[in-house]
Amino acid sequence: AQTVTQSQPEMSVQEAETVTLSCTYDTSESDYYLFWYKQPPSRQMILVIRQEAYKQQNATENRFSVNFQKAAKSFSLKISDSQLGDAAMYFCAYRSWSGGNKLVFGAGTILRVKS
Amino acid sequence: DADVTQTPRNRITKTGKRIMLECSQTKGHDRMYWYRQDPGLGLRLIYYSFDVKDINKGEISDGYSVSRQAQAKFSLSLESAIPNQTALYFCATSALVGSDTQYFGPGTRLTVL
Numbered sequence: 001a002q003t004v005t006q007s008q009p010e011m012s013v014q015e016a017e018t019v020t021l022s023c024t025y026d027t028s029e030s031d032y033y034l035f036w037y038k039q040p041p042s043r044q045m046i047l048v049i050r051q052e053a054y055k056q057q058n059a060t061e062n063r064f065s066v067n068f069q070k071a072a073k074s075f076s077l078k079i080s081d082s083q084l085g086d087a088a089m090y091f092c093a094y095r096s097w098s099g100g101n102k103l104v105f106g107a108g109t110i111l112r113v114k115s
Numbered sequence: 116d117a118d119v120t121q122t123p124r125n126r127i128t129k130t131g132k133r134i135m136l137e138c139s140q141t142k143g144h145d146r147m148y149w150y151r152q153d154p155g156l157g158l159r160l161i162y163y164s165f166d167v168k169d170i171n172k173g174e175i176s177d178g179y180s181v182s183r184q185a186q187a188k189f190s191l192s193l194e195s196a197i198p199n200q201t202a203l204y205f206c207a208t209s210a211l212v213g214s215d216t217q218y219f220g221p222g223t224r225l226t227v228l
Contacts, residue, residue, distance in 0.1 A: 004157075035216070045158075045205060045219035091157055101146065101215050102173065103207075105157035 002027045004094050006106035013082045014114050020067075021077045021109050023092030031097035034068065034075045039108070040088040048090070051075065053097075079111075087113040118142045119220035121206050127226045128196050136191045136223050138206030144218075145211045147189040149173075149181060152203040152222075161204075164189055165211075196227040 003026045013019035025034070036048040051059045051068050058066050063083075067076045079086055092106040119140045128134050138147065146165050150158040160173030162181040170181060178200060182190045193200055203224055207217040 009155075033215075037219075043203065043222045043224075045207075045222075047216060047218075050216060093158075095215070101209060101217075102148075102160050102163060103150075103158070103217060105159070107155050107157045 002029075002032075002094050002096065002104045004092055004104050004106040006090075006092055006109050008109045009107075010110045010112065012112045012114060013079070013086075015082055015084060017082055018078060018080045019082055019111065021079075021090050021092075021111065023075045023077070023106055025073050025075065025092075025094050025104075027073070027094065027096075029096055033095040033097070034066075035093040035095070035103070036064070036066070036075075036077045037091045037093060037105075038086075038088045039091065040085075045091075049077070082113050084113050084115060087111055119206060119208055119218055121204075121220040121223050123223060124221065125224045127228065129228050130197055132196050134193045134196055134225070136204055136206075136225070138189045138191070138220055140187050140206075140208045140220075142208055142210075142218060143186075144208035145186065146209045146215075147183065148207040148209075148217065149179075149189070149191045150205045150207065151175065152205060158205060161191065193225075193227075196225075198227045201225060201227045 032053045034051045038046045063080045089108045093103045148163040149161040152158045164183045180192045206220040209217045
């Protein structure tokens with residue numbers, strides 16, 4: 001079974017600075033998707049970014065980018081120019097290419113942004 | 116209006132009571148999911164459905180049941196609620212094809228006393 005590990009329960013960043021959230025996963029599959037979801041205090045789950053494992057290029061969405069290291073099974077999220085609105089819980093998630101499209105989530109990282 | 120809605124948003128109930136959480140979507144998606152969120156555990160899959168006639172157990176289905184009344188509606192039931200079912204519950208939907216990105220509802224906070 002696949003597992004997703006987020007080793008940082010909490011992180012802090014100064015406004016306008018850059019922060020990287022870590023995520024590792026365990027799988028024997030070669031094709032899969034990886035996601036980062038954001039959960040602000042409103043508790044809504046918001047998709048931040050997604051990466052297909054067959055793509056070597058790292059995904060980017062505005063200030064959010066990933067460092068996808070397939071061999072190392074690592075999928076970190078970099079937030080540049082951090083803003084107060086980035087404060088939230090961030091979840092890393094894995095989805096198999098096959099096997100029912102189920103998401104496997106990590107435990108989450110709380111990101112605090114200091115002004 | 117929100118694409119995925121959940122009712123109720125918050126609910127307090129007592130041990131042994133039957134409770135139903137409802138999910139509706141206007142995204143036209145075939146696939147629907149129920150997750151449970153607990154502190155330190157992330158979200159875990161309870162049940163999922165790929166169409167009205169297809170229901171599948173997830174990682175933690177014991178103590179729960181579901182009903183897919185229509186393509187747009189997917190309900191989660193706790194037949195006899197217990198305190199360790201206190202959690203935040205999310206419904207999600209995804210398309211049959213394409214990226215299959217899951218879109219989440221706003222969540223239901225359930226407290227079982």
